[in-house]
Amino acid sequence: DSWLMNQAKSAGLETLNVPLNGTYDGVSVAKLAVFARRFGVHLIHGHLTRGAFYAGWASRLSGVPALSTAHSTNTWRHFTKTRQTIAVSESVKASLLARTIPNLTPERISVVFNGVPSAPEMNESERQAMRKELNLTPETFAVAMVARFIRDKGHDIALDALERLKTPAVRLFFVGKAEGEWHNTVLAETRRRGLDGQVSFLGHRDDVRRLLPAMDALLMPSRREAIGLALLEALAGGVPVVASRVGGIPEVVEDGVNGLLVESEDAAGFAEGLRRLMTDPSLKSSLSAAGRETFRARFAQSAMVENTLRVYEQVLSQYAR
Numbered sequence: 001d002s003w004l005m006n007q008a009k010s011a012g013l014e015t016l017n018v019p020l021n022g023t024y025d026g027v028s029v030a031k032l033a034v035f036a037r038r039f040g041v042h043l044i045h046g047h048l049t050r051g052a053f054y055a056g057w058a059s060r061l062s063g064v065p066a067l068s069t070a071h072s073t074n075t076w077r078h079f080t081k082t083r084q085t086i087a088v089s090e091s092v093k094a095s096l097l098a099r100t101i102p103n104l105t106p107e108r109i110s111v112v113f114n115g116v117p118s119a120p121e122m123n124e125s126e127r128q129a130m131r132k133e134l135n136l137t138p139e140t141f142a143v144a145m146v147a148r149f150i151r152d153k154g155h156d157i158a159l160d161a162l163e164r165l166k167t168p169a170v171r172l173f174f175v176g177k178a179e180g181e182w183h184n185t186v187l188a189e190t191r192r193r194g195l196d197g198q199v200s201f202l203g204h205r206d207d208v209r210r211l212l213p214a215m216d217a218l219l220m221p222s223r224r225e226a227i228g229l230a231l232l233e234a235l236a237g238g239v240p241v242v243a244s245r246v247g248g249i250p251e252v253v254e255d256g257v258n259g260l261l262v263e264s265e266d267a268a269g270f271a272e273g274l275r276r277l278m279t280d281p282s283l284k285s286s287l288s289a290a291g292r293e294t295f296r297a298r299f300a301q302s303a304m305v306e307n308t309l310r311v312y313e314q315v316l317s318q319y320a321r
Contacts (some may be wrong), residue, residue, distance in 0.1 A: 010147040014039065020054055032058035043067065043312055046082065049075045054083025067311065070096060073247050074272050075232050080104050086112045086308065089248030090258060093132050094202040110311045114227050115304030119237035122213040127287035130214035139169060141278050144215040146175040146208055146230035149183035154221035160267030163193055165274060170198060177204040213237040217277050225266050226248050232299045235291035258290035
């Protein structure tokens with residue numbers, strides 16, 4: 001009964017509601033196994049730690065081969081229960097291998113970078129219309145941070161950077177579902193610093209790909225990041241990026257070429273990165289163009305699909321032997 005199920009139904013796909021209650025839900029495992037047999041499933045693909053666990057056990061019960069995808073640099077349990085693991089970046093693969101988990105060898109981990117759809121072409125009039133919706137003047141430098149409200153994403157670092165810029169010309173937009181203790185903490189900190197007039201909480205948005213091209217920069221001050229989808233969406237939309245040098249981000253962003261990299265926790269560095277974009281139009285333009293090229297060359301959705309299919313074929317060929 002999730003957002004994903006609703007999307008699948010709207011696409012006309014067969015769906016099965018499996019709650020996956022906790023880590024050991026025997027009923028859900030059985031439902032998956034029965035579903036796999038009944039519908040002649042060729043592969044079971046589990047995502048994240050819990051998905052890997054259930055996919056692995058359903059595979060044992062049904063005889064259908066399973067694989068999993070690791071989306072984070074701090075998850076590692078249960079990925080040995082599937083025949084192959086997809087890591088969404090080299091950083092994620094390295095984090096799995098660093099755990100020295102028995103049977104999880106380099107050959108059993110395939111790197112398939114995340115991909116996103118191409119950004120819609122937005123002409124200047126459409127861009128200005130979106131900026132008008134957000135109450136942005138032509139002089140305003142608009143910065144977006146698209147992330148879940150958890151500490152690892154570094155919303156507090158973004159506030160520090162904004163405060164250091166000491167200019168009302170910058171507006172910061174937090175995009176993410178308004179829930180959880182960290183959201184409340186960031187909201188309270190924004191008010192405490194007197195930044196209410198410069199910071200907007202937009203909540204969950206289904207139109208991020210339309211929203212981003214109206215921005216002047218994407219800020220990603222993450223403390224931990226596998227490979228941020230918002231980062232790829234920004235590149236696709238030609239939005240310059242200022243991001244942390246952590247996890248899989250340096251696999252996407254080359255400092256000074258298609259974005260700016262800053263050491264994690266360095267609020268002054270993030271402020272300086274934004275200041276450079278504000279004061280150097282040629283830098284902003286070159287990063288935007290290079291970012292689009294990086295996206296087209298390496299992170300288009302079609303490339304992710306093709307590479308995922310190759311892993312599927314690999315697992316199926318191993319199973320057939």
